[in-house]
Amino acid sequence: MIVTVDVGNTRIKAAVFEDDTLLEGFVFDKIELQKNINDILMKYKAVSHLVISSVGDTDRAAFLVFEKGIKVHFVSRDDSFPFVNNYGTPKTLGIDRMVLAAGATLLYPHQNRLIIDAGTCITYDFVDENNVYQGGAISPGLRLRYESMHQYTAKLPLLTLENPETFIGKSTQTSMHSGVVNGLVYEIDGFIEEYKAFCKNIIIILTGGDADFLAKRLKNTIFANSNFLLESLNQTFQYKINND
Numbered sequence: 001m002i003v004t005v006d007v008g009n010t011r012i013k014a015a016v017f018e019d020d021t022l023l024e025g026f027v028f029d030k031i032e033l034q035k036n037i038n039d040i041l042m043k044y045k046a047v048s049h050l051v052i053s054s055v056g057d058t059d060r061a062a063f064l065v066f067e068k069g070i071k072v073h074f075v076s077r078d079d080s081f082p083f084v085n086n087y088g089t090p091k092t093l094g095i096d097r098m099v100l101a102a103g104a105t106l107l108y109p110h111q112n113r114l115i116i117d118a119g120t121c122i123t124y125d126f127v128d129e130n131n132v133y134q135g136g137a138i139s140p141g142l143r144l145r146y147e148s149m150h151q152y153t154a155k156l157p158l159l160t161l162e163n164p165e166t167f168i169g170k171s172t173q174t175s176m177h178s179g180v181v182n183g184l185v186y187e188i189d190g191f192i193e194e195y196k197a198f199c200k201n202i203i204i205i206l207t208g209g210d211a212d213f214l215a216k217r218l219k220n221t222i223f224a225n226s227n228f229l230l231e232s233l234n235q236t237f238q239y240k241i242n243n244d
């Protein structure tokens with residue numbers, strides 16, 4: 001049994017796996033890290049490994065306290081990955097994006113894959129049918145769009161996510177909701193159209209904290225799975241064990 005942990009820029013997500021089956025998922029804030037991991041390990045005594053992917057310079061020590069009896073593995077660029085990396089700056093490619101690319105490569109063989117992760121930032125990652133990671137895009141996430149408009153203007157309020165009724169905003173608030181939500185939906189649909197025109201036989205996976213909210217608003221049919229990074233971590237770790 002393993003626990004995978006995804007340390008994003010906003011929150012921490014974790015899941016318990018028995019082989020390929022996700023038994024339970026968790027979401028918590030960074031300050032509650034040790035307590036939550038401890039609770040998970042108390043509940044699932046058969047856990048043998050903690051597998052962590054972190055977008056930042058996580059305090060390794062916070063995880064290493066669990067090393068008594070459990071193996072702690074931080075996924076890094078030195079691990080084996082099931083794709084060839086054709087990114088121009090492979091050393092600066094986010095570990096989270098590498099794990100998503102690895103998961104898509106292993107779970108959806110012999111096809112083109114586009115993984116869209118709607119988290120703090122929106123990341124687009126493209127792995128082609130020859131298992132070459134080609135790159136993608138990075139743009140601000142939903143919450144970041146609201147926060148940055150407030151932070152970098154004199155007059156715009158800080159709003160929380162709301163569904164815009166129409167695309168024509170009739171007030172400051174509805175204009176901002178339309179700009180953020182419709183703007184992001186148009187962006188994602190636009191990228192999907194570009195990728196579909198560029199290559200046939202492509203699977204599109206949408207994940208991240210805003211995946212469910214966005215999925216039902218997209219024109220394109222996609223596969224929404226908010227646990228895809230946690231599942232990809234499980235796959236990446238099994239691949240590493242089998243290939244090291």
Ligand SMILES: Nc1ncnc2c1ncn2[C@@H]1O[C@H](COP(=O)(O)OP(=O)(O)O)[C@@H](O)[C@H]1O
Pocket residue numbers: 007008009010011012118119120121141142143144161208209210
């Ligand atoms: N309690 C919450 N705290 C922060 N963001 C949340 C929360 N619930 C939903 N979200 C949404 O999740 C998004 C962040 O997604 P997440 O996958 O947690 O990010 P990351 O992987 O970068 O930490 C935000 O844009 C926000 O709209």
Ligand SMILES: CC(C)(COP(=O)(O)O)[C@@H](O)C(=O)NCCC(=O)O
Pocket residue numbers: 008009010055092093094095096097117119120121122123138
């Ligand atoms: C783009 C990201 C900030 C996304 O982080 P997230 O929204 O998942 O928290 C992260 O993948 C990152 O720091 N990447 C490094 C730059 C790159 O991938 O090229």
Ligand SMILES: [K+]
Pocket residue numbers: 117118119120121122123208
């Ligand atoms: K992301």
